Amino acid sequence: MPTLDPAPKSERFYPDRVVGAHVLVFDEVDSTMDVARESARAGAPHGTVVRAATQRLGRGRFARRWESGPGDSLLTSMVLRMPPVDVGAPLSVAGSLAVHDAVAELLAVPCGIKWPNDVQVGGKKIAGVLVESQITTDGTGFAILGIGLNVNLTPDAFAGIAETATSLAIESGGPMDMDHVEDTLLRHLDKALADLVVGTASIVERWRTHLSTLGTQIAVHTRDGVLTGEAVDVDEHGALLLRDSRGTVHRLLEGDVTLRA
Numbered sequence: 001m002p003t004l005d006p007a008p009k010s011e012r013f014y015p016d017r018v019v020g021a022h023v024l025v026f027d028e029v030d031s032t033m034d035v036a037r038e039s040a041r042a043g044a045p046h047g048t049v050v051r052a053a054t055q056r057l058g059r060g061r062f063a064r065r066w067e068s069g070p071g072d073s074l075l076t077s078m079v080l081r082m083p084p085v086d087v088g089a090p091l092s093v094a095g096s097l098a099v100h101d102a103v104a105e106l107l108a109v110p111c112g113i114k115w116p117n118d119v120q121v122g123g124k125k126i127a128g129v130l131v132e133s134q135i136t137t138d139g140t141g142f143a144i145l146g147i148g149l150n151v152n153l154t155p156d157a158f159a160g161i162a163e164t165a166t167s168l169a170i171e172s173g174g175p176m177d178m179d180h181v182e183d184t185l186l187r188h189l190d191k192a193l194a195d196l197v198v199g200t201a202s203i204v205e206r207w208r209t210h211l212s213t214l215g216t217q218i219a220v221h222t223r224d225g226v227l228t229g230e231a232v233d234v235d236e237h238g239a240l241l242l243r244d245s246r247g248t249v250h251r252l253l254e255g256d257v258t259l260r261a
Contacts (some may be wrong), residue, residue, distance in 0.1 A: 009025050031077075032052050074149040099129060125150075129145070151169065
């Protein structure tokens with residue numbers, strides 16, 4: 001069983017925010033997702049953020065390992081006690097849109113979102129989003145929104161991502177201040193999640209305009225197998241609409257996308 005750190009190294013408070021009003025900062029944890037979940041179970045309020053310099057067991061979608069070195073990435077997970085809506089897809093949309101907008105501000109270069117929630121610069125992954133929820137039978141509960149953003153990461157140090165990942169430092173030409181990156185990201189997250197409470201339609205449409213996947217020939221690896229075809233659009237909930245070679249349109253809520261030649 002993972003051993004979670006009993007107390008953060010430091011705490012910060014930002015009364016002008018909802019998301020990120022309280023930030024718990026750790027040197028090292030097994031996973032910020034796990035610490036945020038335990039914090040939520042202990043009563044942590046909506047918007048509480050867990051940040052760690054290092055994760056021993058960081059994970060991404062489909063239980064993949066999240067690669068990072070000590071202090072080179074912004075590793076955060078936040079407790080969200082949202083209204084009783086379908087939290088998974090809307091939170092993934094809002095989270096990846098906020099990360100996109102933060103990266104675009106920090107770099108001032110074009111970036112895109114590979115469906116469903118990987119943020120890319122120049123076709124290489126710079127950030128990923130993970131949503132896990134715990135909903136009780138009475139409809140209450142919480143969600144944990146995890147974000148890994150490569151800040152001063154050197155992808156060449158990790159064989160599994162050497163060819164597919166990039167970082168803010170690489171794209172900007174020099175190291176970036178982690179606290180400034182955190183502040184920028186949480187500001188955009190605070191706005192995106194406030195907009196999500198008002199309604200999903202506008203935020204999904206904004207997210208859609210940044211999707212680099214649409215109009216391309218792709219293979220989508222799902223839990224049930226692989227589907228190939230053209231990514232024609234997304235629906236109002238963020239599901240991908242994929243047209244296969246027979247003209248059948250499939251609605252996909254999750255999957256791992258790769259481009260086809």
